[in-house]
Amino acid sequence: xxxxxxxxxxxxxxxxxxxxxxxxxxxxxxxxxxxxxxxxxxxxxxxxxxxxxxxxxxxxxxxxxxxxxxxxxxxxxxxxxxxxxxxxxxxxxxxxxxxxxxxxxxxxxxxxxxxxxxxxxxxxxxxxxxxxxxxxxxxxxxxxxxxxxxxxxxxxxxxxxxxxxxxxxxxxxxxxxxxxxxxxxxxxxxxxxxxxxxxxxxxxxxxxxxxxxxxxxxxxxxxxxxxxxxxxxxxxxxxxxxxxxxxxxxxxxxxxxxxxxxxxxxxxxxxxxx
Numbered sequence: 001x002x003x004x005x006x007x008x009x010x011x012x013x014x015x016x017x018x019x020x021x022x023x024x025x026x027x028x029x030x031x032x033x034x035x036x037x038x039x040x041x042x043x044x045x046x047x048x049x050x051x052x053x054x055x056x057x058x059x060x061x062x063x064x065x066x067x068x069x070x071x072x073x074x075x076x077x078x079x080x081x082x083x084x085x086x087x088x089x090x091x092x093x094x095x096x097x098x099x100x101x102x103x104x105x106x107x108x109x110x111x112x113x114x115x116x117x118x119x120x121x122x123x124x125x126x127x128x129x130x131x132x133x134x135x136x137x138x139x140x141x142x143x144x145x146x147x148x149x150x151x152x153x154x155x156x157x158x159x160x161x162x163x164x165x166x167x168x169x170x171x172x173x174x175x176x177x178x179x180x181x182x183x184x185x186x187x188x189x190x191x192x193x194x195x196x197x198x199x200x201x202x203x204x205x206x207x208x209x210x211x212x213x214x215x216x217x218x219x220x221x222x223x224x225x226x227x228x229x230x231x232x233x234x235x236x237x238x239x240x241x242x243x244x245x246x247x248x249x250x251x252x253x254x255x256x257x258x259x260x261x262x263x264x265x266x267x268x269x270x271x272x273x274x
Contacts, residue, residue, distance in 0.1 A: 045094035045138040046116065049125070054117040054133065055080045062109055068149070070109050070137075074101070080117050083132050089117070090128045092136040097126055104137065106181040107170050108147050114138040143172040159190040160266055182274040189268040193260030206255035209236040219249070226250040 067073035081089040118134040151164040168181040213232045223231045227250040235255030242248035
């Protein structure tokens with residue numbers, strides 16, 4: 001009997017304890033979410049403000065455009081850089097005004113890290129009228145290169161061939177920039193004999209010479225009778241001995257010398273700039 005009573009007591013103690021666990025769930029406290037702070041640093045030379053840019057090109061995007069120079073890159077980006085009225089953009093270099101594109105156009109496009117195109121309303125921030133877009137070229141912080149470019153050309157009719165060569169040395173070290181560029185343009189001459197140009201008979205140019213009447217009159221009545229017509233112009237005979245005979249002038253055609261091999265349509269030029 002003691003054994004059974006002990007069992008009943010044990011069950012009675014365990015019963016209320018189990019009921020208490022079900023009725024009293026663990027209290028939950030509301031934990032506020034952790035605050036997330038994102039910090040960033042403006043790219044040196046960038047001028048992007050509150051207004052979103054029209055376009056931003058990094059080094060890979062510029063390379064994908066297949067440009068060979070900054071001037072070529074500017075042509076390929078014309079659709080992005082032209083204003084609504086069709087005006088040309090104004091230029092910034094590393095966020096600062098420059099005298100113009102010519103100030104840094106000799107730099108290879110590989111020296112650029114980023115190009116930003118800003119809309120017209122941003123032009124007023126830099127002292128320009130709000131009718132043009134702004135192009136900001138951001139250079140790499142460290143860059144050094146020597147580039148050589150050669151552009152030969154030929155003409156199908158002969159002569160006039162050109163050869164353009166350019167060498168550029170560029171070095172960028174932070175805010176310091178050094179650029180040296182030299183160009184040479186060679187143009188071959190073009191003579192009249194290299195083109196289909198017929199000599200003008202009215203030009204009256206002849207190495208042997210012509211004899212003409214004064215004021216368009218006949219040279220000599222006797223020469224008219226010999227030729228059977230009025231002779232106002234006669235070529236000087238090529239034979240010096242025949243020049244003394246009036247008969248030689250009666251059948252002598254007007255002499256015309258083709259100056260094609262002497263007349264220059266395009267001169268030979270060599271232009272060197274540095």
